Amino acid sequence: MMIAKALAEEVLACAMGGGADFVELYGEITRNNRLSMVDGKIDRATDDLISGVGIRAFLGTKTVFASTSDTTRDGLLKCARAVAAAMGEMRTVERIVLTERMFPNIHPARVIPSSVDAKARADILRAGCFAAKEYDPAISQVSGVLMGVDHTILVANTEGLYTTDRHIRTRMAVSSVASEGGVNQSGFDGPGAGMGLEFFDTVDPAAIGREASRSAMVNLKADYCPAGTMTVAIENGFGGVIFHEACGHSLEATSVSIGASQMAGKLGQQIANPKVTAIDDGTIPGAWGSVNIDDEGTPTQRNVLIENGILKNYMIDRLGSRRMGMPMTGSARRQNYGYEATSRMTNTFIANGPDQNEDIIASMEYGLYCRKMGGGSVNPLTGAFNFSVAEGYIVRDGKICEPVRGASLVGTGSEILQNIDMVGQNLERAQGMCGSASGSVPTDVGQPLIRVSSITVGGR
Amino acid sequence: MLFEQMKQALITAAERAGLAQYEIYYQVGESVSADTLKDEISSFSSGVSGGICFRCIVNGKMGYASGELMTEEAMAELVEKAVSNAECIDSDDEVFIFEGSPAYAKREAVELKLTDPATVRDNALRLQRDTYAQSDKVTDGTQSSVMSSVTEIRLYNSNGLELSNRVGVSCAVAQAIVRDGEEAQEGAEFAEGEDYECLKELPAKAVREAMEKMGAETVETGKYDVVFDGKQFRQFLSAFSSVFSAKNAQLGLSLLAGKEGEVVAAPFVTVTDDPMRTGCPMQTPFDGEGVATGRRAVIENGVLKTLLYDLTTAKKAGVASTGNGQKGGYSSPVAIAPYSFSIEAGDASLDELLEKIGDGIYITECKGFHAGSDAVTGDFSIESAGFRVRNGKRAEPIKSFTVAGNFFDLLKEIDTLGNEVRWGMPWGFTVFGSPDVLVRSMSVAGK
Numbered sequence: 001m002m003i004a005k006a007l008a009e010e011v012l013a014c015a016m017g018g019g020a021d022f023v024e025l026y027g028e029i030t031r032n033n034r035l036s037m038v039d040g041k042i043d044r045a046t047d048d049l050i051s052g053v054g055i056r057a058f059l060g061t062k063t064v065f066a067s068t069s070d071t072t073r074d075g076l077l078k079c080a081r082a083v084a085a086a087m088g089e090m091r092t093v094e095r096i097v098l099t100e101r102m103f104p105n106i107h108p109a110r111v112i113p114s115s116v117d118a119k120a121r122a123d124i125l126r127a128g129c130f131a132a133k134e135y136d137p138a139i140s141q142v143s144g145v146l147m148g149v150d151h152t153i154l155v156a157n158t159e160g161l162y163t164t165d166r167h168i169r170t171r172m173a174v175s176s177v178a179s180e181g182g183v184n185q186s187g188f189d190g191p192g193a194g195m196g197l198e199f200f201d202t203v204d205p206a207a208i209g210r211e212a213s214r215s216a217m218v219n220l221k222a223d224y225c226p227a228g229t230m231t232v233a234i235e236n237g238f239g240g241v242i243f244h245e246a247c248g249h250s251l252e253a254t255s256v257s258i259g260a261s262q263m264a265g266k267l268g269q270q271i272a273n274p275k276v277t278a279i280d281d282g283t284i285p286g287a288w289g290s291v292n293i294d295d296e297g298t299p300t301q302r303n304v305l306i307e308n309g310i311l312k313n314y315m316i317d318r319l320g321s322r323r324m325g326m327p328m329t330g331s332a333r334r335q336n337y338g339y340e341a342t343s344r345m346t347n348t349f350i351a352n353g354p355d356q357n358e359d360i361i362a363s364m365e366y367g368l369y370c371r372k373m374g375g376g377s378v379n380p381l382t383g384a385f386n387f388s389v390a391e392g393y394i395v396r397d398g399k400i401c402e403p404v405r406g407a408s409l410v411g412t413g414s415e416i417l418q419n420i421d422m423v424g425q426n427l428e429r430a431q432g433m434c435g436s437a438s439g440s441v442p443t444d445v446g447q448p449l450i451r452v453s454s455i456t457v458g459g460r
Numbered sequence: 461m462l463f464e465q466m467k468q469a470l471i472t473a474a475e476r477a478g479l480a481q482y483e484i485y486y487q488v489g490e491s492v493s494a495d496t497l498k499d500e501i502s503s504f505s506s507g508v509s510g511g512i513c514f515r516c517i518v519n520g521k522m523g524y525a526s527g528e529l530m531t532e533e534a535m536a537e538l539v540e541k542a543v544s545n546a547e548c549i550d551s552d553d554e555v556f557i558f559e560g561s562p563a564y565a566k567r568e569a570v571e572l573k574l575t576d577p578a579t580v581r582d583n584a585l586r587l588q589r590d591t592y593a594q595s596d597k598v599t600d601g602t603q604s605s606v607m608s609s610v611t612e613i614r615l616y617n618s619n620g621l622e623l624s625n626r627v628g629v630s631c632a633v634a635q636a637i638v639r640d641g642e643e644a645q646e647g648a649e650f651a652e653g654e655d656y657e658c659l660k661e662l663p664a665k666a667v668r669e670a671m672e673k674m675g676a677e678t679v680e681t682g683k684y685d686v687v688f689d690g691k692q693f694r695q696f697l698s699a700f701s702s703v704f705s706a707k708n709a710q711l712g713l714s715l716l717a718g719k720e721g722e723v724v725a726a727p728f729v730t731v732t733d734d735p736m737r738t739g740c741p742m743q744t745p746f747d748g749e750g751v752a753t754g755r756r757a758v759i760e761n762g763v764l765k766t767l768l769y770d771l772t773t774a775k776k777a778g779v780a781s782t783g784n785g786q787k788g789g790y791s792s793p794v795a796i797a798p799y800s801f802s803i804e805a806g807d808a809s810l811d812e813l814l815e816k817i818g819d820g821i822y823i824t825e826c827k828g829f830h831a832g833s834d835a836v837t838g839d840f841s842i843e844s845a846g847f848r849v850r851n852g853k854r855a856e857p858i859k860s861f862t863v864a865g866n867f868f869d870l871l872k873e874i875d876t877l878g879n880e881v882r883w884g885m886p887w888g889f890t891v892f893g894s895p896d897v898l899v900r901s902m903s904v905a906g907k
Contacts, residue, residue: 032791035548038711043553045545048791049527049534052509065505069488069528086504086577118548141712177713177836184715184836227864227905228681258497260601260637262644338509375831381601381637381646384860386828386843408832408841410862410905456678458832458841458862458905 002164003027003053005098007073008156011055012096014080016158018064018087020057024318026295027053027071027154028337031114035121037129038143042122047114052337057083061323065340098162103292103299106285109168109196113148116197121146124197124205125172132176132209138220139213140179146172148197155297165292169442170199171431174209178216185222185405187215188374188390192288192431192442215372215391218403225392225407225459231367232409232452233360233395238373238430240445242452243278243350245376245385246413251305251313253320253331253343254437255380262383262414266311272417274309275353282330282346288431289347289444293330296341300330305348306417317343335439342438349446353423357449360422362398368407368457369393369400375432376409383413386458408458416452424449462530463614469535470514474618477539481557482516482618485748487790489611494580496588496604501581510611511790514538518546522555526791556771560621561752561783564745565736572628572741575608575654583656587634587663594667599639604662606632608654621750629741629886630654634662638670645673650885652741669824676845676857679906685820686863686902687813687849690882692826694894697731697801698884699829700838700867701892704758705784705796706773713836715868716764724764725871728806731759733768735783735799735889742886748787748794756782758801759871768796788888802893806877813878813898815852821904822847822854823863838867841905861906875900 003011008025015023030050036043053076054067066082068075113121125146132142149169156162171192178185189211193199234242247263255261263271272278282300284290293299296318304312316324317332320343333344361369369392376387389407393400429446463486474482488510495503511528516539523546525538587604610628615621635648647669649662702708709717716724725731735744735753744753749771757765769777770785773796785794814822825845833840841864848855878896885891 039551041551042549043551044524044793045548046524046526046791046793047541047545048525049511049529049537051527051529054507061502062500063503065503067505067507067509069509069511069530071529082506086506118545122548122550143711143713179712182715184713186834186836227862227903229907255601258601258603259599260646338507340503340505375828377828377831379646379827381644384827384843384845386832386862388828388831388841406839406841406864408828408843408862408864410843410860412860456860456862456905456907458843458864459903 002029002154005100005162007076008162009096009098011076011080012156012158013093014077015055015057015083016093017091018057018084019089019091020059020087022058022158024056024155024157024296025053026337029152030336031150033114033148034145035118035125036145037125039141040133045118050336053079054337055079055083056340057087059087061319063319063340067338096158097160098156099160101161101163103163103165105292106283107167107194107290107292110198111196112150112168113170113197114150124200128172128174128205128209131206132174132213135210135213136217138178138180138217139176141177142174144172144174153295157297161297163293163297167194167291168196169194169288170197172205172208174212176213176216178220180220185216185219187212187219190431193286194288194290195286218391219405222403222405225404225457227457227459229454229456231364232370232455232457233364233367234370234373234450234452236426236428236448238445239370240349240447241373241376241387241432242416243447244345244348244445245378245387246383246416248345248348249378250380250383250413251315253314253316253324256314257320257323261380263311269311270309271311271414272306272309273420275423276306276309276417276420277351278306279304279351280315280345280348284347287347287429287444288442294332295334296332298328298330298332300346303329315343315345317341333438333441335441339438344436344438344441345434345443347429347444349427349429350423350450352425352427352448355422355424357424357426360424360449360451361395361400363422363451364395364398367395369395378413385413386410406459410456410458416455419453419455420450421453422451466512466530466535467616469532470539473536473539474516477543479516480618482514483557484616485513485787485790486614487611489609490574491607491609492574492577492580493605493607494584496584498600499588501584504581513790514542516542516546517555517557518543521546521549523549524793553772554775557617557619558621558750558771559619560750564752567743567745572610572626574610575630579654580606580608583632583659586656587632587659590663591634591636591666594663595638597638597640598667599637601637603635615750617750623746623750625745627742627744631885632659632662634666636666636670638667640674643674645670673845673857676859678860679821679848679858679904681905681907683901684904685817685900687817687822688897689824690878690894690896692823693897694882694884694892695826695829696867696870697803697894698892699833700835701798701801702835704768704798706767706769706777707796709767710773710776715838716767719764720766722764723762725759725762726874727762728877729759729762729871729874730757730804732757732804733798733801737800740800740891742889742891744799744889747783747785749785751781751783751785753783753799768798770794770796786889797890799889800891800893802881803877803895805879805881805895807879808876809879810896813876813896814849814854816876816898817849818852820849822849840865840867861904864903864905870899873899
């Protein structure tokens with residue numbers, strides 16, 4: 001245990017001394033290891049140990065937060081005193097009594113990445129990068145990374161909670177560049193999971209490399225995407241980034257609770273086409289965005305956000321819960337001890353719908369089929385979003401035709417939710433890192449094939 | 461002090477492991493910030509974080525290990541992990557523990573210190589009050605944030621090189637939300653400085669920006685002459701800064717590879733990297749390898765003069781390092797990045813630029829570069845907002861359109877430059893700047 005119970009009690013009592021009504025202590029030890037490969041050679045191997053605590057005090061909806069990488073007793077007490085001093089007048093506090101609590105581990109990992117020799121991990125990365133290079137002679141450059149995260153947290157608070165959790169993550173990403181006649185095009189694949197290195201028993205590293213190169217080769221043969229407003233079909237997996245950006249961020253208490261979201265005050269309203277049901281589920285075993293407990297010690301859960309187009313719930317952390325008068329949803333997350341936890345997504349996806357995938361493409365007279373999406377961003381206030389299409393094709397007379405590159409999709413969340421007028425049945429999730437107020441956290445996005453009746457396609 | 465103690469522990473462990481070439485890099489920062497909601501401080505934070513990185517050369521390969529835990533046992537573990545990491549490297553790149561540059565620039569004699577917590581709070585509350593006071597349309601969700609940070613950097617290596625630096629920044633953001641009926645819009649302004657005097661214009665600017673966006677419609681798809689606000693155009697430099705990295709060029713990931721000496725931009729375009737820019741809080745006399753930094757034109761009058769090099773890429777190219785081998789944080793491996801990187805100003809005022817295009821678009825907001833730009837290909841397609849320009853004057857607001865093109869073409873197609881460089885917020889040691897920029901006939905996708 002990184003911080004003994006008695007010390008945690010002392011630190012919490014000290015931080016309560018400024019008149020707070022609640023204090024939370026978050027401790028973290030994270031071992032990150034990372035190998036990178038480029039040009040057929042392992043060129044970087046790094047290990048990093050993140051170790052520190054964050055202490056946060058609440059008084060109603062006011063918070064004071066301090067963090068430190070000095071985890072000695074003196075360091076912790078200094079941090080606690082800083083919190084108390086910033087909160088207000090000093091007073092004495094009754095003893096805080098903590099009770100140790102264990103939550104079930106529903107994401108067991110077998111092979112801890114940091115315990116495996118770098119040379120053995122390097123072989124996995126090589127398999128992926130070599131397969132990418134061998135895919136086609138036009139593949140001019142391949143780079144890849146293999147990352148392992150071993151993340152142990154401790155959460156103690158003045159409600160008496162004292163608990164820990166350990167979470168292992170593994171991810172490999174390969175980027176391929178295809179070149180011809182002075183033109184470069186790129187492709188990417190980067191699956192990961194809340195698993196140890198046994199992840200590669202379920203995913204072939206070479207398949208990751210081949211997928212990155214396949215996509216680069218498609219783009220090399222593609223012309224620029226025409227611009228304009230059109231019907232768009234978006235494939236499963238990372239296509240779910242559209243929901244993550246266009247709607248997910250606007251459902252986080254961070255923006256909803258202060259009225260800075262287009263979705264504030266809309267519970268029970270029809271905000272999407274009735275074919276749309278969307279879920280944030282932090283309990284999917286071994287998933288990239290899953291955790292047993294959130295970073296405030298609340299067990300994660302399956303939150304139905306939108307059901308048949310009707311807004312059912314938000315993603316709510318402790319501060320959001322206080323501001324909104326609604327229960328916490330196990331959605332509090334932070335990159336590390338230096339950030340205050342706030343409401344974030346875990347594994348967020350649109351559920352399977354009523355339409356056959358073939359019918360979706362067949363229904364399109366002219367439009368764009370987005371087989372792979374890149375990243376995107378959104379303004380939660382207006383819902384204005386943008387995201388890039390990593391692999392796209394023109395659809396003509398119900399058939400997928402020539403590939404096009406350089407496209408992006410722009411619009412607003414409320415609009416696109418109403419315009420998702422067909423939802424297919426091949427739900428799949430894909431992995432990403434989501435950056436927001438509390439730093440960068442692993443999240444899954446997902447959906448089946450969907451059709452958006454009308455959206456602005458940026459191209460030229 | 462702690463650094464000296466950890467340094468000694470690392471030296472002892474390194475000697476025990478028989479290492480002749482190693483480096484210790486220490487970076488620890490302190491920060492304080494306050495955020496407001498309505499008329500209160502909603503959140504006040506302070507933090508201390510950072511750690512030590514140990515790297516060493518074993519059989520010609522460089523291994524890294526880093527951590528925040530400052531104990532002697534942890535230091536011994538860093539040495540062990542760094543050695544084991546070196547052993548799995550198979551890159552043939554030549555690696556170096558640097559001997560030292562003949563001279564290093566001196567920082568401006570400005571005392572860098574953390575803004576005291578009371579001032580941080582007062583400034584945040586005052587900004588918030590002043591923002592609400594701008595208009596009765598300013599609504600809840602409006603936030604003012606004030607932050608200050610100071611970071612200490614120490615570098616020691618087995619050649620006896622010892623260097624130190626302190627960087628820090630104090631700044632504030634006013635983020636106004638205005639509501640008119642159903643429509644809500646947002647405007648945000650940022651400024652550096654500890655005194656309210658430096659921040660006092662933020663509320664009016666943020667509210668004005670939000671108000672001006674009211675009623676924006678999208679624009680017809682087509683080709684338009686465009687004036688980019690410098691605050692937006694500098695994002696292009698940021699998104700495509702990796703094309704100036706010699707590492708990317710050597711790996712075939714930059715289309716500027718092999719173009720040193722060739723024309724890559726319009727003949728009046730000069731792009732400069734300035735590590736010791738006057739007034740910049742992140743002045744950096746040495747890079748993450750201990751190499752002295754220096755001001756240089758990367759593009760001069762349209763001609764690519766140099767790429768940015770670290771020791772390894774410089775050796776490969778047979779040139780000297782430009783001192784751009786940065787470490788973004790204590791745990792980051794050395795990676796090539798610029799410092800104060802900007803397009804130098806021309807001489808046109810904004811009014812003159814708008815006058816010059818007559819009919820077109822003035823872009824005041826560009827978003828989503830991380831998704832909408834590809835540094836390998838140079839392609840971009842960026843969500844934008846701004847104003848139509850009619851008869852040489854700013855007209856109605858427009859939104860939800862994309863502007864698309866290719867960065868390498870864009871550099872050549874710059875038609876006119878504005879007369880003032882607008883600098884952004886530092887990120888690590890890097891900060892980007894650009895004047896307003898006029899570009900003819902860009903692809904715009906709207907309705």
